[in-house]
Amino acid sequence: MANLDVSDILLDPDFMDTGLVCTRSVQTVGENGRTTTSDVNTTFAGVVTSDKGDFLERLAGLERKKGSITIHTIFPLTAGEGDITADIVTWRGKKYTVSNINDYQHFGRGFVSATCDLLPLAG
Incomplete structure (x- = not known):
């Protein structure tokens, strides 16, 4: 185990x-063979920084807004x-999907x- 406890900084109110709200969807298969999804919303704290930022991507026939953030959290x-x-x-009123996790347990x-x-990724 590393000696540096980074979670002390992550829990600092200055940072x-x-x-933040996490919506977690769990899929289950019922007795009828159909999939049902249940969502659970959980409020959590973390340090949010820009990843690539928000930018407009222009393609032939469409344009879409893209963006990403990085969240450091004990959640x-x-x-x-x-x-x-x-x-x-x-x-901050925008929805993001978690695409990559780096585990620093x-x-x-x-x-x-x-x-x-x-x-959403929309044109």
């Missing part, structure tokens, strides 16, 4: 944002695993660094 975000789809994070209490892409 963290407490207005266990997921990019999808088993019956759980990728988490959707709402921050070996630093003190542990934390994750999540790359999140702006939703």
Whole structure:
């Protein structure tokens, strides 16, 4: 285990944002063979920074707004695993899907660094 406890910084009120909401969808297959999805919303805190920022992508016949953020948090975000789809994070009125997780559980209490892409990808 590393000696540096980065979670102390992540929990510092000067850095963290407490207005994050994680929507986690769990899929289950019923007795009738159909899939049902249940969503659970959880408020959590983290340090949000720009990843690539927001930008306008222009393609032949369409343009779309793209963007991404990075969230450092002790909350266990997921990019999808088993019956759980990728988490959707709402921050400042925008929705982002978790696309990549870096696990730093070996630093003190542990934390994750999540790359999140702006939703919806629309023209």
